[in-house]
Amino acid sequence: MKNTVLLLLTFILFSCSNHKTDKTYQSKKEFPELIEDRYNVAFLIMDGTFNTELTAPFDIFQHTIYRENIKAMNVFTVANTDKTITTFEGIRMLPDFNYLKDSLPKIDILVVPSAEHHLDSDLENEALINFVKQVDKEAIYVTSHCDGAFVLAKAGLLNNKVSTTFPSDIDKMRTMFPDLDIRKEVLFVHDHKYITSAGGAKSFEAALYLCEFLYGKEIAQSLAGGLVIDWNLDNVPHLIIE
Numbered sequence: 001m002k003n004t005v006l007l008l009l010t011f012i013l014f015s016c017s018n019h020k021t022d023k024t025y026q027s028k029k030e031f032p033e034l035i036e037d038r039y040n041v042a043f044l045i046m047d048g049t050f051n052t053e054l055t056a057p058f059d060i061f062q063h064t065i066y067r068e069n070i071k072a073m074n075v076f077t078v079a080n081t082d083k084t085i086t087t088f089e090g091i092r093m094l095p096d097f098n099y100l101k102d103s104l105p106k107i108d109i110l111v112v113p114s115a116e117h118h119l120d121s122d123l124e125n126e127a128l129i130n131f132v133k134q135v136d137k138e139a140i141y142v143t144s145h146c147d148g149a150f151v152l153a154k155a156g157l158l159n160n161k162v163s164t165t166f167p168s169d170i171d172k173m174r175t176m177f178p179d180l181d182i183r184k185e186v187l188f189v190h191d192h193k194y195i196t197s198a199g200g201a202k203s204f205e206a207a208l209y210l211c212e213f214l215y216g217k218e219i220a221q222s223l224a225g226g227l228v229i230d231w232n233l234d235n236v237p238h239l240i241i242e
Contacts, residue, residue: 003086012086022036024184026099026144028066029082029102030075031096031097031102032076032096032129033064034071034074034076034081034105035074037071038065038071038072038073038074039071039073039074039108039109039140039214040073040074040076040105040106040107040108040109041061041073041074041076041107041108041109041110041111042076042077042078042097042104042107042109042110042111042135043057043058043075043076043077043078043111043113044077044078044079044110044112044113044128044131044132044151045077045079045085045087045093045095045113045115045149046079046080046085046115046122047086047087047115047116048086048087048088048115048116048117049079049085049087049088049113049114049115049116050087050088050089050113050114050115050116050199051087051088051089051091052144052150052199052200052201052203053113053114053145053200053203054087054113055148056198056201056203056204056207057111057113057143057145057203057206057207058075058111058205059204059227060149060204060207060208060211060223060227061073061075061109061111061211062075062128063223063226063227064211064215064219064223066226067215067219067222067223067225070214070215070219071214074105076097077093077095077096077097077099078095078096078097078098078099078104078107078124078131079095079097079099080098080099080101080127080128080131080155081095081098081181082094082095082098082209088115088116094189097219099127099131100127106138107135107138107139108139108140108141109139109140109141109142109143109210110132110135110139110141110142110143111144111145111148112132112142112143112144112145112148112151112152113144113145113146113148113199113203114144114145114146114147114166114199115147115148118147118148118150118151119147119150119169119172119176122151123150123151123154128151129151129154129155132151132152132157132173133155133156133157134154136155139155139193140193141193141194141210142157142193142195143194143195143196143197143206143207143221144165144195144196144197144228144231145197145198145199145203145206146165146166146169146197146198146199146200147165147166147169147199148165148199149163149164149165149173149182149196150165150169150173150197152194152196153173153176153177153180157194158177158180158194158196159179159180160205161180161181161191161192161193161241162181162182162189162195162239162241163180163181163182163183163186163189163191163194163196164182164183164184164186164187164189164196164197164198165182165196165198165199166198166199166200167198170182170183170184173187185237185240186198186237186238186239187202187205187206187236187237187238188202188205188206188236188238188239189238189239189240189241190209190213190238190240191241192240192241195209195210196216203229204224204227204229205236205238208220208223208224208229208231208233209233209236209238211223212233217233220233
């Protein structure tokens, strides 16, 4: 009898423990709060995303919420998974949205930071390229940093547009996409709704340019000052196609 009671208690405890674990596992995914009347800015991330091309524009755009009397930005990340993304330099993060299965908000500005395989296997990822194409249909601006331009090119977004990319990859991009007009000796190019940048630390400049374009010089200088950046558009080699 005593052994029977012990077995019964063990079964109950084990069952309760399993139930608790299952409940935790099935907890509902939490999405970021998106404030109305702001630009929705999506950062496309994946394993191998380079830190600077992600964090530089993310910092600039996120800080718009601390400026008054402007249409600020909701910034969030999108990926093709709910699992942890690991950047090229080793930072681990959870994507806010999974573009393969989540209901996504309307994306006003798409940011494509560079990633390790943007010159090879990522360009063969049909789901990735199709996602970029779909977002482009409604986005107000589509931006890339460093080799993110290869993704835009593969999606056909840079056809009949002027663009740029990471300086040492310009010749490779010209070879892969011979019909495109790809410029050297500029840090970013703005052609209609597409902004492509050289990337690296100069991703700050391209992001600040978009903020100056949207909000004016005073706001852009304020955002730059908050990050201790000496910002003057006239000192940045760039090209704007009217």
